Amino acid sequence: MRITGDTFMCLKHEKGIIFSFDLGFAFIALCIMMYFILLNADAMIDEGNSRIREFDSYSRNLLIADSAVKNYDMENPLLGSAHYNLGKRRVEENVIEPALLARVEGADIVFLEYRDNSRETIIDGKEKGECIVAERFVFLGGRKAKLNIGFCSG
Amino acid sequence: MDEKIEIKGLELAMDEKGLYLGVEAVLSLVILVMLLSAPYAKTDIRMDELQIMQKAHDLLKVWGMDSSWNEKEMAEDFRFVFPNKGGRITIGGKDVEVAECRNQDEAHFIKGYLIGSESRLAEIVLTVC
Numbered sequence: 386m387r388i389t390g391d392t393f394m395c396l397k398h399e400k401g402i403i404f405s406f407d408l409g410f411a412f413i414a415l416c417i418m419m420y421f422i423l424l425n426a427d428a429m430i431d432e433g434n435s436r437i438r439e440f441d442s443y444s445r446n447l448l449i450a451d452s453a454v455k456n457y458d459m460e461n462p463l464l465g466s467a468h469y470n471l472g473k474r475r476v477e478e479n480v481i482e483p484a485l486l487a488r489v490e491g492a493d494i495v496f497l498e499y500r501d502n503s504r505e506t507i508i509d510g511k512e513k514g515e516c517i518v519a520e521r522f523v524f525l526g527g528r529k530a531k532l533n534i535g536f537c538s539g
Numbered sequence: 540m541d542e543k544i545e546i547k548g549l550e551l552a553m554d555e556k557g558l559y560l561g562v563e564a565v566l567s568l569v570i571l572v573m574l575l576s577a578p579y580a581k582t583d584i585r586m587d588e589l590q591i592m593q594k595a596h597d598l599l600k601v602w603g604m605d606s607s608w609n610e611k612e613m614a615e616d617f618r619f620v621f622p623n624k625g626g627r628i629t630i631g632g633k634d635v636e637v638a639e640c641r642n643q644d645e646a647h648f649i650k651g652y653l654i655g656s657e658s659r660l661a662e663i664v665l666t667v668c
Contacts, residue, residue: 407561414567418574443586451593479600500619519590522597522620529601529616 442517442536449492450519450534454479463491463534481525481532494518494535499528513537588647594620595649595665602663606656610635617665625668631661640668 449463457476458465462485468477486507489495493510510516518535525532560568598620602613613628617637625640640646646668653663 406559407564410560410564411567414564414571418567418571421574440586447586447589447593454597479597480604500615520594522594522601522616524601524604529619531620 439517442538446517446519446534446536449536450521450532453489453534454481454521454523454532457482457485459485461491462486462489479521479523481523483526486525486532492534493537494533496533497525498531498533500530510535510537591621591624591647591667592649595647595667596651598665599649599651599653599663603651603653606654608653608655608661621667627666629662629664629666631663640666642668 452464453462453466455467455476455478456465457467457469465476466481466485466489468480468482469475470477486495486497489507492508493513494516495507496509497505497507499505514537516535516537518533521532521534523530523532598613598616601616602608608630610628610630613630614635614637617626617628625638626646627637627640628635646666649665649667651663651665652660654660
């Protein structure tokens with residue numbers, strides 16, 4: 386078995402060049418990665434936490450607004466402002482009981498927008514920082530309206 | 540024993556000019572691209588889709604209380620609830636155009652059944668886009 390000198394030298398030479406280029410490339414890529422990770426680590430963690438908090442606020446807000454228009458709760462009208470129909474013995478979803486809505490507590494913003502552009506404020510959360518408001522379409526006192534329930538971060 | 544081995548294929552491959560990237564280099568490149576694209580990944584914090592679905596269901600429930608199904612009134616309600624969106628209401632196969640769809644690809648379809656006067660049942664489809 387004999388490997389000719391030319392072939393051997395050629396293989397050795399080419400292998401060395403490829404290995405060096407490869408390693409160099411990977412090393413540069415790794416350095417860039419490390420640079421970005423170190424540069425943005427704090428910012429990324431902060432952004433991640435802020436997104437989680439924001440997501441939490443949105444989901445909580447949507448759930449509370451959903452509960453308000455679907456349930457009847459005399460103790461906590463924020464979680465149940467819907468009308469209870471005694472004749473039918475059931476809660477009428479999306480039909481709001483004005484007396485219950487007037488007693489709502491716990492939210493930072495609660496107001497109604499009617500189709501004729503009139504507005505009725507139940508809780509005014511002005512000057513409370515950044516607020517997230519959930520909007521629902523309801524029937525209230527024979528009128529159609531948008532019920533807005535919001536919470537503020539301030 | 541005098542046997543000559545020629546590795547012609549390998550020799551030919553090595554002679555070709557160009558860039559040679561090994562597995563580790565390709566992996567590094569892939570990870571780098573993933574890392575660069577990660578901070579800009581779009582996350583729907585506002586849960587817009589859920590809000591649209593909830594409000595569309597609200598419309599169906601409120602319309603369900605009134606058996607007359609006045610198309611003009613329903614269109615007004617739709618515009619009131621979705622002021623910045625296009626869409627249409629399909630009542631029993633008949634389309635009522637409310638506002639022109641700007642982005643058909645992101646349209647949401649919400650279907651429900653309502654019982655009208657004389658116990659007639661109709662399928663209502665709301666398209667929000």
